[in-house]
Amino acid sequence: MAPNQDEETLESLLEASKTPEGRSRLAASGAVATTLRHLSASSPLTLPYLRLLRNLCAGEISSQDSFIDLSGPDTLASILLSSAASVEVLRAGIQVLGNVGLAGEVHRAAVWVRFFPDGFLRLARVREREVCDPLCMVIDTCCSGVGGRQRLEELCGTDSGLRILQEIIETALKAGYREEWLEWLLFKACVEEQRFLSLFLTLSSSEESSTNLDISLTSVFKPELLTTQHAFLLDILSKCLTERPKEVTVSGKFALEILEILKMIYNIVDFTTRVNAAIPTGSPAIDLFGCSLLILRDICAWEDARPTETDKDSLVNLLLDEGLLDFVLSRLEELEPPAIVRKSMVKEDNLFPVELEKRVCPYKGYRRDLISVIGNLLHRRKRVQDKVREKQAIPLLLQQCVVDEENPYLREWGLLAVRNLLEGNEDNQKEVAELELKEPITPPEISGLGLKVEVDEATKRAKLVNISG
Incomplete structure (x- = not known):
């Protein structure tokens, strides 16, 4: 050139x-x-x-x-x-x-x-x-x-x-x-x-x-x-x-x-101010909190947990030893009920009283993200399944199987968590079956949707069915 x-x-x-x-x-x-x-x-x-x-x-x-x-x-x-x-x-x-x-x-x-x-x-x-x-x-x-x-x-x-x-x-x-x-x-x-x-x-x-x-x-x-x-x-x-x-x-x-x-x-x-926006909300603290949950959700999303210890299982066990399950269950317990439940609750209901001090979702999808972490932790891990039962948190998880405008896909994640909770765990299946024999048989947050919890006779797993009549 x-x-x-x-x-x-x-x-x-x-x-x-x-x-x-x-x-x-x-x-x-x-x-x-x-x-x-x-x-x-x-x-x-x-x-x-x-x-x-x-x-x-x-x-x-x-x-x-x-x-x-x-x-x-x-x-x-x-x-x-x-x-x-x-x-x-x-x-x-x-x-x-x-x-x-x-x-x-x-x-x-x-x-x-x-x-x-x-x-x-x-x-x-x-x-x-x-x-x-x-x-x-x-x-x-x-x-x-x-x-x-x-x-x-x-x-x-x-x-x-x-x-x-x-x-x-x-x-x-x-x-x-x-x-x-x-x-x-x-x-x-x-x-x-x-x-x-x-x-x-x-x-x-x-x-x-x-x-x-x-x-x-x-x-x-x-x-x-x-x-x-x-x-x-x-x-x-x-x-x-x-x-x-x-x-x-x-x-x-x-x-x-x-x-x-x-x-x-x-x-x-x-947690006192309701934010009707998904992350990123513009608040560094809220966005950090939400992104941390999502990262932990994905870390725990291993599909092939095996009886023998693998690197992936060891990683999740490490998080469990450091209190991840306790933390997310506590955060879920302190939250107010889903919106559809709040609308149907009445103060005179002794089983489900209105609690004015409950915390609200700091961003849209927060409850769903908590449930997604729990659901992934439960997948084929008897240690986690048993601990949820021991902490008397099974009704709390059943409560999440609802449609909630504040938490897109909450019902899907809730059903997945319940499925993982019951899969291969006879004690958990028995507890849900015993819930079926009590009054009220179905938590009001589910019956408010025209649904009820049943235990499948063949699989012994909980399922949601339409209330007849």
Whole structure:
């Protein structure tokens, strides 16, 4: 390519670089070297040259090698870290780094050495989705492969690295994100590398102060220190667990940290004011509380609990030992009854008196989320089934099998919880059958729907049927 090559010629090269064959021919002609020579922050053709370089380095190993050999990271740094760089230039340039990093360890190491930490930090502070998405891809790629673990430790185990993640979270929170690289990066850092608490605490510290990685959770849980960043982080992690349960691995350390957050946030959340909005509500405390419940729900959602101890069972047992079941049952017990029950209750009913001191749902779906955690804990775990019975909480669970506008899908989760409660547990089946012999046979919250609880003669399981007549 001649120095005075016009846009039309450059456009033809761009078109040729879109196919593997075209990239191979251009690589053989030394296109990477020529393109790097023409790159300049002040050139009006910087953007098309970067796009050409991005295409050239897409899976073409000779071009990827040439980029490193010709000090490509330094050339790109002079452009990307220039105050004159546009969003389009930043996006294309970062995509070049991502394509090069996919080639191997030498390439990832070269990109990391040139841009970590200062370069990545400056790019992370650009509040644009088009910049944040490819930046997450580059960092995630650098933290993968042979040397990825060491670089991940640099990212998550140093103040400068954690600041990069904090800025990325702030950008994604304000500008949004389209691609999954952000989710993978945060999950890798928080769960796989087990640095969740370090990042969580970083989100509570000012930009000027350094992060004390040994600080405790108790120093964070003050209303004035909680931010929307905290809730956003947990929302991202919850999404990863919900959408990709078979692709992720959860450590006991992470699970216990989430449980600790849940217990501590409980003391901050306002349970006296009814909020008719699902999370995110805009209240950091409420959103953190709700996201913590969802994460624990998904951690407990193992479908194949076995008699022998597996990693998954051990994880749930760890949560049980730390009081998860007791906590969620207590939260459910202190709640006012579902809306349909409240409307049908009368003060003179001695069995179900109106309790004015009961707490309300702090967000739409809170009761359902409690039931979902309980239901998943009950699945094929006799230890949990027995404890629910011993705590005399079976009637409480039966009460949740209703339609509730404040809690979408409450009835479905309630029925699942009852099914899991009774499955394979004769003592629980017997207790429900004995409830059938008492008056009132069916809790009023269920009869108010024209339903009643029956025990199937064949399966000995509780079921809801229409009240005849």
